[in-house]
Amino acid sequence: MTTCNCLTKTPEPRFHKKDCPVYMQDLLYKTIYYQEANKLFDRAIKAWGVETQLDMLQEECAELIQAISKKKRGYKNGDQQIAEEIADVEILTAQIKRMYSLNDDVEDVKTHKLHRLRLRLEDAENGNCSVLFGEPKKKENSK
Ligand SMILES: [Mg+2]
Numbered sequence: 001m002t003t004c005n006c007l008t009k010t011p012e013p014r015f016h017k018k019d020c021p022v023y024m025q026d027l028l029y030k031t032i033y034y035q036e037a038n039k040l041f042d043r044a045i046k047a048w049g050v051e052t053q054l055d056m057l058q059e060e061c062a063e064l065i066q067a068i069s070k071k072k073r074g075y076k077n078g079d080q081q082i083a084e085e086i087a088d089v090e091i092l093t094a095q096i097k098r099m100y101s102l103n104d105d106v107e108d109v110k111t112h113k114l115h116r117l118r119l120r121l122e123d124a125e126n127g128n129c130s131v132l133f134g135e136p137k138k139k140e141n142s143k
């Protein structure tokens, strides 16, 4: 058991100070975990090839869509099924990103889209647009 020395009263390691053993231990585990995961992804691509892994991603996306439908229709364990299919999709998208060296591109686009989401939410929370649809729309009565 790693002992905290920064007196951060939270079980979440990422909120501890960067020189706290709790933070450093967690970082180490995550680094090893990602290195191991990447080795597995490379082996999967080598074993089955690009085309097959793309087919797999299509199938897993379809399974996720199906799991969402079932959840909406009140199936038992709906949340657990969605969690499983999200995990499958994430494992396959990670492989596709490695196959096509898309990691930096995806992160760039995500940064851009998260920024846009923040702006849209600020508008929506001020009553200036719909959160769900299209471009921000000005309130009808605002001149
Ligand atoms: Mg699946």
Ligand SMILES: [Zn+2]
Pocket (backbone or CB within 6 Å): 003, 004, 005, 006, 007, 008, 016, 017, 020, 021, 022, 023
């Ligand atoms: Zn700490």
